[in-house]
Amino acid sequence: MKKPVGTYNSLTDIGRIRLKNEDRAFCLPNRHGEILMGVLDGMGGANKGEVASDLALESICGDFLKKPRTPFLFAARFWLGWALRRANAKVYKTAEGNSTYKGMGTTANIAFIYGGKALVANVGDSRCYILDETGLKRLSEDQTYVSYLLRTGRIKQEEALVHPDRHVLMNALGIYPSLSVSYYVFPYLGQTILCCTDGLYNSLPENEIETILRMEERSDRKTALLVKLANDAGGNDNIGVSLWEALDD
Numbered sequence: 147m148k149k150p151v152g153t154y155n156s157l158t159d160i161g162r163i164r165l166k167n168e169d170r171a172f173c174l175p176n177r178h179g180e181i182l183m184g185v186l187d188g189m190g191g192a193n194k195g196e197v198a199s200d201l202a203l204e205s206i207c208g209d210f211l212k213k214p215r216t217p218f219l220f221a222a223r224f225w226l227g228w229a230l231r232r233a234n235a236k237v238y239k240t241a242e243g244n245s246t247y248k249g250m251g252t253t254a255n256i257a258f259i260y261g262g263k264a265l266v267a268n269v270g271d272s273r274c275y276i277l278d279e280t281g282l283k284r285l286s287e288d289q290t291y292v293s294y295l296l297r298t299g300r301i302k303q304e305e306a307l308v309h310p311d312r313h314v315l316m317n318a319l320g321i322y323p324s325l326s327v328s329y330y331v332f333p334y335l336g337q338t339i340l341c342c343t344d345g346l347y348n349s350l351p352e353n354e355i356e357t358i359l360r361m362e363e364r365s366d367r368k369t370a371l372l373v374k375l376a377n378d379a380g381g382n383d384n385i386g387v388s389l390w391e392a393l394d395d
């Protein structure tokens with residue numbers, strides 16, 4: 147199977163309101179030519195959300211760099227689930243063993259590109275988008291209370307945008323000893339992939355994100371522009387972005 151070839155960049159920013167940057171972003175290849183990219187949005191405030199996102203980042207990326215080659219989808223899903231559960235256990239045990247960290251956790255949105263497939267795993271409300279000739283599409287579904295109300299028809303889209311509980315998560319990594327993960331898989335045919343935290347998508351409309359991704363610019367300049375525009379729109383949260391763009395043969 148042909149290895150994915152592309153350019154990539156990841157970037158986080160504290161924003162203009164928060165006192166700490168709890169977002170983490172990454173995109174890296176391993177020795178098999180597989181790509182792992184994603185974002186983590188730490189939560190817990192004084193309970194050290196940045197510690198949760200750092201622990202998860204170190205665990206997941208470390209396991210990825212040591213993993214054997216992935217030959218098929220079942221192996222990909224098995225490995226990614228295993229890596230996320232290991233990260234969950236590390237965050238949870240650290241919090242349980244130190245009252246300073248009690249209640250900390252993090253979202254996790256990760257895309258794993260290998261050969262002709264891409265597997266996306268989601269925990270929380272960070273997002274994954276793909277861009278192809280038909281437009282920008284959101285793959286992952288927010289695991290929030292307001293998203294649940296919207297899916298069940300209890301509120302309308304315009305109400306969801308201003309709902310007082312729109313930031314309440316229904317799932318996060320490190321909060322409980324077990325972990326629930328949502329998976330999405332699609333054929334990888336050279337689409338652009340963007341993982342981002344809510345600090346980006348709550349600040350910029352999707353059509354503006356798409357416009358930036360379609361620019362004839364380097365990946366690092368696109369991520370920098372996304373962060374800049376999110377800050378220009380208020381910078382009300384930390385901002386995390388990870389971008390992968392395929393190269394033509």
